Amino acid sequence: MKNIYLLAFITLTITSFAQQSATIKLTAEKLHGRVREWPYPVNGITVPTNAPALLWPATNGTNMVKSMETGSEVPEDPNIGNVRYQVMLATDKDFKNNLITSGLQSWAVYPLHQPLRAGRWYWKYGFALKGTNQWTWSPIYDFIVDAKHANEKVSPPVADVIKRNEGPHPNLWNMNKIGEEFYRNNLQNPEAQKLVKYAEKLMLDPLPVEKPRRIIDTVGKNPLEKKKIIEWMYHGFGDMVGTPIRNLVIAYQLTKDKRFILDAKRRAINILNMDPNGLTTRDDFNSGAVLENLSWFYDAGYDFLSPEEREKFKENITFRAKRIYNHLPNRFELHVSDNHVWQITLRNLAIGTVAVINEVPEAKEWLTYMYEVWSARFPVLGTTDGGWHEGNAYFVVNFRSNIYLSQLFGDFSGIDYFKLPWMQNTPMYMLYSHPPTSASTAIGDMWENIPKINKGEAGYLEALSYRIDNPYLNWYVDEIKKTFPQYFTGTDDFLLFRLLNNNPNRKLISTSPEKLPKTRKFADIGLVAMHEDLSNADKTLSSYLTSNPFGSSGHGHASQNAFTINYKGTVLFGGTGYYSNFSDRHNLLDYRTSRAYNTILADSLGQKIGEEGYGWIARAISGKHIQYALGDASNAYGDIKSEFWLDRFKQIDLEPNKANGFGESGVTLYRRHMLQLTGGYIILYDELEAKKPVKWTTQFHTPYATIEAQKTENPNQQNFIVKTNLGNVSTNVFASAPLNIVVHDKFAETAVNWNNVNDADGKIKDFKLQWHAGITSEPKQKFRYLTIIQVKDGKTEIIKTISNNNGLFQLQIGDWEIKTQLDAEKPAGLQVLNKTLKSLFSYGNLSINFQGKNYVPKIKDSSLLLEMKDSKLDKQEAIDELPDVANYDKN
Template sequence: MIKKGIIIVSLLLLTLHTFGQQQPAIIKLNAEKLHSRVREWPYPVNGITVPTNAPALLWPATNGQTMVKPMESGSEVPEDPNIGKVRYKVMLASDKNFTKDLLTGSEQAWAVYPLHQSLKPGKWYWKYAYALKGSNQWTWSPVYDFVIDPKYANEKVSPPISVVLKRNQGAHPLLWDMNRIGADFYKNNLENPEAKKFIAFAEKLMLAPLPTEKPQRVIDTTGKNKLEKKIIVERMYHGFGDAVGTPVRNLCIAYQLTKDKRFILDAKRRALNIANMNPNGLATGDDFTSGAVLEALGWFYDAGYDFLNAQEKEIFKNIITIRAKRVYSHLPNRFELHVSDNHVWQITLRNLAIATVAVINDVPEAKEWLTYMYEVWSARFPVLGTTDGGWHEGNGYFRVNFKSIIYLSQMFGDFSGVDYFKLPWMENLPYYMLYTHPVDAASTATGDMWENIPYIVKGEAWFAEALTYKMDNPYLNWYVEQIKKEHPDYFKGSDDYLLFRLLNYKPNKTLAVSSPADLPKTRKFADIGVVAMHENLKDANKTLSSYLISSPFGSSGHGHASQNAFTINFKGKVIFGGTGYYSNFSDKHNLLDYRTSKAYNTVLADSLNQKIGEEGYGWIPRAISGKHIQYALGDASNAYGEIKSDFWLNRFKQINVVPNKTNGYGESGVTVYRRHMLQLEGGYIVLYDELEAKTPVKWTTQFQCPYYTIEAQNTENASEQNFIVNSDLGNVSAKVIASSPLKMQVHNKFFEPAVNWNKVTNDEGQIKDFKEQWHAGITSEAKQKFRFLTIIQIKDGKTEIIKRLNSNDGLAHFQVGNWEIQAQLDGDQASAFQVSNKTIQSLFSYGNVPINFEGKNYIPKIAGSSVLLEMDSKKWDITEAVDELPDVVKYDKKLD
C-alpha cells in the first residue's frame, strides 16, 4: 500500500526569515491548488523519496485528445463520451534506459498502477503511455523518477490481482470468505449473545410484508422549479433501496448463523421481489437506491445459490449484470482520478464490490470489475486523508463513509491478506475521532450536515465499536466504553456493523483501556487541516475545547470555504462555530451562505468570501501542545479570489446565480492571512491575525453563534469592539482590538435565507426547523496590511476586565487575569505577538519580541519561529516550531 500523496505544488517559494540561518521558519505556498478535482499531474516525480516500498503510479487521464475534466456521479456536468476509448500501459526500471529491473504493465483502461511488489532501495524511473482502442500507436509520457528509502524495505506489500482472483475461485458462498470459514463462523457464534438476539430479530423479520415500489415519504412539489422537483422526487425515494435490500442481507446472515432453511427461503422470496423491480424506475433508479438493491441481490445470489434453479440463476445474473454495468461503465478513466467522487466512495463502490464477488465466476465481466476496484482501492484509499487519520469533509459527512471503510477493508483484506486496519491512516483514526468528536461533546462544527451531530450519534458509536474488533488501541477502547456508558440505548438491537462483529467475534477477548488524560492536549491533523485543543480531553463535555481549521483540500466536496476558521466548544456545546443549514448540496442558501466564509469564524476581505473549490485552500503550518498554553497557526493566504472550479461554477449556473461581488464572491487581492490561535489555561482564547492584500481592503473578522445570541457592548475606544454571548453555559465575552477604528454589526439574519424546502430531517427522522442564528462582524478601515488581536473569555463565573497597560516598545500591551498579552497591531511593522503568565510560569512568543522570563533571556534558534516555554519540575520545557508542510506538499509535486 502506498502512503497516498495527492497533489501539486506548481511553485513552492520558501520565504526565509532566519537572518542567515539555513532552516526556513515561514513557508509561502504559491500553488494554485494542492488537491485537484481530478488528477492533473503524475506521481511520484522529481526524485521524491516516497514513503513506501511499493508506490502507486498515478497520472492525468486523457480521452485521446485532451485531459479528462472533472465530472462525478450525481452531477449535471456531462460525462466525457470518449473516456472509455483509451488504454494505458506503464514501464518501470532502475535505469533511465529501461533495461535494468524492468517491469511492464499490461494494457488497462484506468489511470492508476499500484505496484504489488516491493522495490529495492534506490532511484527508479517510470513512464506511461496511452493509445486509442484498436490502435497500436502509443503516445509516451516523459520519464519520471523517484527514490525508495531502505527503511521501507520490510513493509508488507499487497499481492497482484492474479492472487486476488485466484482466491475468489471456488463454490458459493464467496462473500466474506464463507466457503472457507463458514463452518467456523457457525460454530464460533453458537453461544454469541448478540447472534442469538439477531436470530430472534430475523424471526420477526420474516413476518413483514413484501415491499412495493412507493416513496419513503411524500413531499409537496407545488411551486418548485424543475431542478427542485427533481431533487424532491429523489428525496422521496431516498432510503428505499436500503429498506428493501437490508432484510435480504439480514436473512442471509441469519441462515449462515443457523443453517435454518426458513431464513434463506424467505430471503429468496424477497430477493425475487426486488429483482423484478424496474431498474430505471423512480424507486430503484438512482445510484444510491439501485446500489443498495444491487448489493442485496448479490448477497442472496451468493448465500442462496444452492436454493436457485437454473432459470432463477439466470434472472439474478441478468439483473445483477444490468445494475452493475450501469455503475461500472462510468468508473474507469474517471473515478480513480477524482479527489473523491463522494457517492461512489461512500456507498456504490461497496455495493458493486459485494455484487461483483457474488457473480465473479458466473459473469465474465465481473473479473474486470473486481480488478478495477482492487487496483483503485490499493492506489487511493483513504481518498480524503493521507496518514493523519482525519477526513477532510468534517464529521457530518465522514459518517456516510463508515460502512464502506469497515466492509471494504474487511473484504479486500480477505482477498489480499493485507490488514488494512493497520494502515497509518487507520492507526491514527481513533485519535481523530477522540480529538474532534469527544464523548458527549460537540464536534468541530464544520462541513456539510455537521449540525446533525451536536453529540455522538448512533452511526459514529457503532463505527467506533466496530474498529475495536480489529484494532488494539486502549484509547479507542476507552472512547467506546464511555460512549456505551453515556448512550447504552445506542447498542440495543441490530445495526449495520453486526456482520462485521460476527466475522471478528472472539468470545474471551479482553480490551485494554487507557484514559486520554495522559495524551497531549493538542493534536494536529495536518493532512486535512485541523488542530484540536482541549483543556481536558477526558472531560471535554465539562471543559473548554477549540479547533482551528485550514484545509489543503480547500472546500472540495462536502467541505466548506472555512479556511482559518475557529470553533469554540464549552461544556460539550458549540459556542462559536459554523452557521446555516444543509438543505441541499447546492441550493441558494448553501452556495451563498452555509458553504461560504460568511458562515464561519474567519475573515472576509471587502465582504468577499474565500473561493469555493479546491483552489481556495489553507493549511496548518504549526501547532504546539503545552501544559497551560495550546497553540495553532493556520495559513489561508491562498484561499481568496475568483471561483475557478468549473464544477462549482456549473452548480451556480444550475440555480441561476452569478458568483459576483453582489453575491459575496470575487477578487479581493488577499496575499497573506496567517492566524495564530492560543487556548490559555483559565478559559481564554487569543487570536492574532496577520493580513495583507495587494491594495487596501476592509477586513472583517467574524463571529458566528449557531445556538446562542450575541449582544454588542459599549466601547470607549474606536479601535476596540466588545460583545458578549448569552448562553446557558456561563459567561462569554470577546474583545477585538486593532490600531485604527473598527465598526461592528451584530444581527441574526443569513446572507441568504434558510428554507427547508426539501424537508430535510435530523438523525431522529424529524423535519429540521431552520431557525435564525446570530452573527457579529467587526470591520476595519481600508488597509493594505492589517492586524486583529482578539481576546475571548469563556468562564463559569464572571469574565474579567481586560486592562490596557502602558508600553514604550510600540506594542499594544494588555492584561487579563494573570495573563499578559503583547501584540504589534501596526500592519506596516513586523508581526510580533507574546503571551505570558508568571503565576504558572508559561510564555508563548512569535516574532521579533525579546523573550525575558523569570529573569532569564531566551533567543530562538530560528528567527520567525513560534516558541513555547513552560516550567516543568523546576526545569524549562522549551518547544520551538517552524512551518511544516503537509504530506500532500512533501510527496506530490508537479513538474515546473
C-alpha cells in the same frame, strides 16, 4: 504534457537547524486537483513506501479528462472509454535495467504490488486509442525508494486476488472457507442470538411494494428543486427493501436454519421483479443497495435457486453492476473523491462482483479495477493522520464502506488494511475532533446534524475496536456506551463485521485520555484540536482551528482559518446555516461559504469554493497551560475557478460575483495564530495583507446563542458578549485603527427547508435564525487583529491596557500578560506570559525573558513555548511544516 501544478516554497535545510527559515510560502494554485492534473511521483522525491502507486492525468485521446462525478449535471466525456494505458518502470532512463512493464489497462492508476529495490527509479506512461497502435508517451519521471522501507509488506498482484476468489459459493466474507468457524464462533454470542430473534420477527413482515417512502409537495418548486424532491421521496428505498435480505442471510449463516434463507429468497425475488429503471430503484444509491442485497442472497442462497432463477438473478445483478462500473474507468480513479461511489456504490459493486465472479466473465475486470483503485487511492480524503477532510458529519456516510471494503479486500489480498497508518490514527482523530459526550468541530456539510455523537459514529468506533488495538479507542467506546446505550441495541450496519471478527476470549484494555497531549495536529486535513481536558470535554473548554489542504472540495466548506469553540459539550462559536441540499441558494450564498464561519472577509468577499481555495496548518504546539496553532489561508481568496462549482451556480441562475460575496479581493497573506490558555481564554492574532487596501472583517457566529454588542470608548476596540446558559462569554477585538461592529441574526441568504429535511427524531427541521457579528476595519493594505475570547463559569475579567507604544500593545487579563504588535508596518509579534503558571509563548522578534533569564529562539520568526514542569524547563520551538501532499505530491 503541460505541467499545470507549480509549488514554490522556501527549502528547509536539514543539515543546519540554525539556518532554517521558519516560514514557508506556498504559491500553488491548488494542492489537490478535483481530478488528477499532474503525475505522481516525480522530481526525484523520496516516496514514503517501497511500492508506490503511480498516478497520472487521464486523457480521452485528445485532451485531459475533466471533472465529472456521479449524480452531477456535468455530462460525462463520451470518449473516456476509448483509451488504453501502459506503464514502464526501471532503474535507468533507457528502461533496460530492472524493467517492469504493465499490461494494457483502461484506467489511470498503477499500484506496484512488488517491493522496489532501494535507489532511484524512472517511469513513464503511454496511451493509445483502442483499436490502434499509435502510442503517445509521457516525459520520464523519477523518484527514490529509501532503504528503510525494504522489508515492508506489499499488497499482492490482482491475479493472486482473483485466484483466491475461485471457489464455490458462498464467496462473500470468505464464507466458503470460514463458514463453519463463523457458525461455531457465534453460537454463544448474545449479539448473534439477538439477530436471530430479530430475523424471526422479520419473516412476518409483509413484502414491500414500489412506492415513495415520503410524500412532498412539489407545487411552486423550480425544475431542479422538483428533481431533488423526487429523489428524496424515494431516498432510502433500496436499503429499506434490501437490508432485510442481508439480515436473513446472516441469520441463516448463524443457525443453518433454512427458514431464513428461504424467506430471504422470497424477498429477493420480490425486488428482483421491480423495474430497475423505475423511480424506486434506478438512482445510484437505491440501485446500488438493491444490487448489494440481491448479491447477498445469490451468493449465500445459490443452492436454493433453480437454474432459471440463477440466470434471472445474474441478469439483474449484471445489469445493475454494469450501470455502476461502465462509468468508472478513466474517470472515478482520478477524482479527488467521487463521493457517492466511495461512500456507497463502490461497496455495492464490490459485493455484487464477488457474488458472481465465477459466473459472469466481466466480473473479473470489475474486481481488478476496484482492487487497483483501492490499492492506489484509499483513503481518498486523508493521507496518514486519520482525518477526513469533509468534516465528521459526512465522514459518517463513508463508515460502512471503510469497514466492509477493508474487510473484503483484506480477505482476498491477505493485507490487513486496518493496520494502515490512516486506520491506526482514525480513532485519535475521532477522539480529538468529536469527544464521546461533546460536540464536534462544526465544519462541513450537515455538521449541525451531529450535536453529539450519533449512532453511526458509535457503531463505527466499536467496529474499529475489533481490529485496532488502542486502549484510548476502547475508553472512547466505553464512554459512548455509558451515555448513549440506546445506540448499542438491536441490529445495526456493523453487526456482521463484529460477528466476523468476534473473539469470545478477547480482553480489552481501556485507558483514559487524560494524560494524552492536550493538542493534536491533523495536517493532512488541516485541523488542530485543543482541549482543556480531553477526558471531560463535556464539562470543559475545547477549541479547533481548521485550514484545509483540500480546499472546499466536495462536502467541505470555504472555512480556511476558521475557529470553533465548544464549551461544556456544546458548540459556542462555530459554523452557521443549514444543509437542505448540496447546492441550493442558501448553500451557495451562505452555508458553504466563508460568510458562515469564524474567519475573515476582505471587502466583504470570502474564499474560493473549490480545491483552489485551500489553506494549511503550519504549526501546532501542545503545552501544559498553553495550546497553540497556526493556520495559513493566504491562498484561499479570489475568483472561483472550479468548473464544477461554476456549473452548480449556473444550474440555479446565480453568479459568483462580488454582489454575492465572491471575487478577487487581492489577499496575499492571512496567517492566524490561535492559543487556548488555562483559565478559559482563547487568543487570536491575525496577520493580513492584500495587493491593495481592503476592509478586513473578522467574523463570529454562534449557532445556539445570542450576540450582544457592548459599548466601548476606544474606536480601535470592539466588544461583545454571548448570551448563553453555558456560562459567561465575552469577546474583545483590538486593532491599531478604527473598527466598526455589526451584530445581526440574519443569513446572507434565507434558509428555507424546501426539501423537508428531518431532525434526529424524524421531525421536519425548523431552520431557525442564528446570530452573527462582524468587526470591520477601515481600508488597509496590511492589517492585524488581536482577539481575546473569555469563556467562564463565573464573571469574565476586565482587560487592562498597560501600554500602547507605537502599535505595541501590552494588556493584562487575569494572571496573563499579553504583548502584541498591531501596527502592520512593523514586524509581527505576539507574546503571552503567566508568571504564576510559569508559562510563556512567544512569536516574532519580541525580546524574551522567562524566569529571570533571557532566551533567543534558534530560528527567527519561530513559535516558542517555555513552561516549567516541576523544576525542569520544557522548551518547544515550532516552524512551518508542510502537509504530506505538499511534500510528496508536487510537480
